[in-house]
Amino acid sequence: MSDSINQGRRNLFSRRKSNVQRPPWVNPYIEFTDICTRCDKCIKACETQIIKRGDGGFPEIRFSEAECTFCQQCVTACEEPIFDLQQAAPWQISASIKDNCLTNSGVWCQSCKDACDERAISFVMAVGQVPKPAINTDACTGCGACVSPCPSDSITISKPD
Structure with a gap:
């Protein structure tokens, strides 16, 4: 068999890594979609309603309207062994600013x-320019509070590269 056919078969049966953001405190050592029963209890428990039903009915985070307050209600509502509150941080994500930020067009x-x-998030002053945003990823909790107020949809919350 040719190498391209073998590669195609490997891709067919390998799990794809998803860019979907799951709720906070999900155990990073589990395969979320193998354990989650799609019962919607975490969705109903979320105080800011940022946990939504995503592809395949699995819960995912959407920061477009609100932020995560880390209230742990999703953790409490879930009956499956999905969450791990012993983690140092609720998740390994942080904010980043895209090129379409208004400051890049000279808008304050x-x-x-x-x-x-x-x-x-701080703003760096420069002579003759509006201040540009800078994100301290060590301080960023990935809560998403910065996403919905952004008028140009310039902020994403994801795992750092």
């Missing part, structure tokens, strides 16, 4: 900074 905007309780 600091809505993301104003929304960040952790003060993970």
Whole structure:
């Protein structure tokens, strides 16, 4: 058999890594979709309603309207062994700013900074330019508070590269 056929078969049976953000405190050593029963209890328990039913009916986080308060209600509601509260952080994600940020067009905007309780977003002054955002990834909790107030949809929350 040719190498391209073998590679195609390996890809067919290998699990794809998803870019979907799961709820906080999901155990990183499990395959989420193998254990989650899609019962929607975490979705109903979420105080900010950012846990939504995603592809295949599995819960995923959407920061478009609100942020995660880390209330742990999703953890408490779940009856499956999905969550691990012993982790140092609820998840390994943080904010990043895309090129379409208004500051790159010379518009003075600091809505993301104003929304960040952790003060993970600062603005760097430069002569003759509007201040540009900078994210301290060590301080960023990945809560998503900066996402919905951004008027240009310039902020993403994801795992660092």
